[in-house]
Amino acid sequence: MGRTLAQKVYEQHVVRRTAGEPDLLYIDLHLVHEVTSPQAFDGLRAAGRTVRRPDLTMATEDHNVPTLDILSPIADPISRAQVDALRRNAAEFGIRLAPMGDRDQGIVHVIGPQLGLTQPGMTIVCGDSHTSTHGAFGALAFGIGTSEVEHVLATQTLPQLPAKQMAVTVDGELPPGVSAKDVILAVIAQIGTGGGQGHVIEYRGSAIRALSMEARMTICNMSIEAGARAGLIAPDQTTFDFLAGRPHAPQGADWDAAVAHWSTLTTDEDAVFDHEVRIDAASLTPYVTWGTNPGQGLPIDAAVPDPATIADENERRAAESALAYMGLTAGTPLREIDVDTVFLGSCTNGRIEDLRVAAALLKGKHVDANTRMLVVPGSVQVKLQAEAEGLDQVFMDAGAEWRGAGCSMCLGMNPDQLKPGERSASTSNRNFQGRQGKGGRTHLVSPAVAAATALTGRLTAPADLPDATPIGV
Numbered sequence: 001m002g003r004t005l006a007q008k009v010y011e012q013h014v015v016r017r018t019a020g021e022p023d024l025l026y027i028d029l030h031l032v033h034e035v036t037s038p039q040a041f042d043g044l045r046a047a048g049r050t051v052r053r054p055d056l057t058m059a060t061e062d063h064n065v066p067t068l069d070i071l072s073p074i075a076d077p078i079s080r081a082q083v084d085a086l087r088r089n090a091a092e093f094g095i096r097l098a099p100m101g102d103r104d105q106g107i108v109h110v111i112g113p114q115l116g117l118t119q120p121g122m123t124i125v126c127g128d129s130h131t132s133t134h135g136a137f138g139a140l141a142f143g144i145g146t147s148e149v150e151h152v153l154a155t156q157t158l159p160q161l162p163a164k165q166m167a168v169t170v171d172g173e174l175p176p177g178v179s180a181k182d183v184i185l186a187v188i189a190q191i192g193t194g195g196g197q198g199h200v201i202e203y204r205g206s207a208i209r210a211l212s213m214e215a216r217m218t219i220c221n222m223s224i225e226a227g228a229r230a231g232l233i234a235p236d237q238t239t240f241d242f243l244a245g246r247p248h249a250p251q252g253a254d255w256d257a258a259v260a261h262w263s264t265l266t267t268d269e270d271a272v273f274d275h276e277v278r279i280d281a282a283s284l285t286p287y288v289t290w291g292t293n294p295g296q297g298l299p300i301d302a303a304v305p306d307p308a309t310i311a312d313e314n315e316r317r318a319a320e321s322a323l324a325y326m327g328l329t330a331g332t333p334l335r336e337i338d339v340d341t342v343f344l345g346s347c348t349n350g351r352i353e354d355l356r357v358a359a360a361l362l363k364g365k366h367v368d369a370n371t372r373m374l375v376v377p378g379s380v381q382v383k384l385q386a387e388a389e390g391l392d393q394v395f396m397d398a399g400a401e402w403r404g405a406g407c408s409m410c411l412g413m414n415p416d417q418l419k420p421g422e423r424s425a426s427t428s429n430r431n432f433q434g435r436q437g438k439g440g441r442t443h444l445v446s447p448a449v450a451a452a453t454a455l456t457g458r459l460t461a462p463a464d465l466p467d468a469t470p471i472g473v
């Protein structure tokens, strides 16, 4: 029987297999950030161990970093302690670190691909659930817990059990103004936040093949929000073109050999998936979430659902409590929901292409008077690229705030937070209660919807804007 891409990459990394025990997988790349690593390094120290492959390990500061005034000491004591601990640990164990102010600093899932560290066919782990992002390159990439971080630091291996296999096939052409973010919000709305549990999802089909690497990363990033262990996309010419010339990409004859190997990384015709989901790209519209989990999303044309019409009792209760927390009334058209904050950024949508889409909509216009917009590049490199293209000026002229790189308002671990009762349209990936600050209310949206919403102060699709010109992404 044929094998899926995920099964091939998995099998290529098994270094020990014994009946009745998990497999031991070799790990090609270990990414580290300040939140989930301090105890892992403490464990190494206590056991008198070293880091087995510092050359396959890379650390960055992202969750706790302020996006303003980055050269002053971090004010929050917990954040400061975590960042200081990472600096000490990286120095002591000989790990490369991109600290605040460094050209390579940024959100861990943005810098890996950007540096060419992330490559097809690799196993990639990080103490962070959105490690699935790297699956966009045809890597098997997943989040791990802190004790597993310690295991990988010490041995460069990880005990694993094979996952179940799911295919999400998106065929056809996305309508103008509908993007990768809408695709993945639609997938999660369809299969639910537990729909991918125990599975690795492979995204396939003509609509996926047509996506840029940035857009593929957006999709794989949110695999975890569907409950999946990982998500991946077979590498192709788009992947190779993205990687060519990046600092850590192979060069010369090594590049040719790598591309030859990467080209073999596809799912066999006769491979069998445990589950298959099909989506018609042409039927998709901009999606927004109305609730407090990423599966509670609907096309922007819809209205806030009435929990009374939901048959499943658990889902009905979840919808009731979501509406209470979100301060929403059943039947309200989604387009009539006012927001006070728009956040463009995160490892889901903080890459250069996301910024370009938003800037194209904001150019020559002004953010609504009662709305603030934060634009936070996912990395210093994204920031520099955007500035070279003049996007920073477009955002600032439109009245948006142009910030330094980091996780920022994606989660309340740094100064960028919503106040209780504030409501955001956010390009991030989680809308859990309190995610962007205690009492804050989050609507997940695409970069295009974020920009259109910033202009009107209420949830808006780009096509709703008076002078809407169709945009392709």
Ligand SMILES: CC(C)[C@H](C(=O)O)[C@@H](O)C(=O)O
Residues within 6 Å of the ligand: 035, 036, 063, 127, 128, 129, 130, 143, 411
């Ligand atoms: C802080 C970290 C452990 C967490 C994660 O694992 O995803 C964070 O990145 C998030 O997005 O919630």
Ligand code: SF4
Residues within 6 Å of the ligand: 062, 063, 107, 108, 109, 128, 130, 346, 347, 348, 406, 407, 410, 411, 428, 429
């Ligand atoms: S940007 Fe958000 S989702 Fe991504 S790693 Fe940071 S906190 Fe997690």
